[in-house]
Amino acid sequence: MAPCEDMLASNLGFLLANNPAAQGAGGHQLDLVQLVLSSGGVVLGVLFILITFSVVTTFIIGYKLFQLTHAANETEAFLDIFWQQKRLEPVYEQAKQHPRSPVAAMFKAGYVELMRLTRDQNQKDDADAAGSMRATAATGAGDELENIERSLRRSFIAEMTHLESLTPFLATVGSAAPFVGLFGTVWGIMDAFRNIGSKG
Numbered sequence: 236m237a238p239c240e241d242m243l244a245s246n247l248g249f250l251l252a253n254n255p256a257a258q259g260a261g262g263h264q265l266d267l268v269q270l271v272l273s274s275g276g277v278v279l280g281v282l283f284i285l286i287t288f289s290v291v292t293t294f295i296i297g298y299k300l301f302q303l304t305h306a307a308n309e310t311e312a313f314l315d316i317f318w319q320q321k322r323l324e325p326v327y328e329q330a331k332q333h334p335r336s337p338v339a340a341m342f343k344a345g346y347v348e349l350m351r352l353t354r355d356q357n358q359k360d361d362a363d364a365a366g367s368m369r370a371t372a373a374t375g376a377g378d379e380l381e382n383i384e385r386s387l388r389r390s391f392i393a394e395m396t397h398l399e400s401l402t403p404f405l406a407t408v409g410s411a412a413p414f415v416g417l418f419g420t421v422w423g424i425m426d427a428f429r430n431i432g433s434k435g
Contacts, residue, residue: 275426281419288408288415295401302335306398309336317342323349337394344390345383352379 271282313333320326327346330339356379 275422277422278419278426281415281422284415285412285419288412292405292408295405299401303398305335306337309333310338312336313339313342337391337398340394341387341390344386348383348386352382 271279274282310333313330313336316329317326320329323346327343330336330343330346333339
């Protein structure tokens with residue numbers, strides 16, 4: 236059970252056991268709605284926060300499960316196509332049909348950079364001397380490889396950021412929810428003791 240749901244159940248259970256409003260005529264228990272409505276503003280605020288956190292985190296977990304499942308399925312399909320093809324052009328066209336795959340996105344980034352470098356190389360002046368061409372060939376190949384690696388790294392960071400989105404919120408809620416629930420529990424204890432004291 237998520238921390239929000241644990242603390243929510245703990246608070247409701249404590250209120251049900253200790254709130255005088257939870258006892259009706261003849262000692263019969265009132266329903267949960269009456270119990271919540273008879274609580275103070277602080278307790279209602281804590282319950283609202285915990286319920287909101289529980290709903291939002293459940294939605295995020297479901298969304299991330301959907302996102303990661305589709306990313307894994309499309310990546311597997313793309314890799315099958317990648318290893319079956321002998322030329323890059325058909326792979327690039329297939330990569331466009333797998334927008335949720337991070338591997339396909341990295342391939343597209345690398346392929347686009349490779350095509351750009353190839354086009355720039357073809358546009359260079361062919362009038363250079365043959366000796367000068369040989370002298371700069373190794374350096375040019377190294378620079379092109381570095382450009383492709385940088386493009387792949389940028390795409391990798393972008394895809395990781397996309398896949399990890401919303402997870403910091405889950406971590407924050409998981410850390411903060413127990414303390415919010417603990418505050419509600421302590422406040423409920425104080426309120427119960429105050430009600431007991433007022434009745435002598």
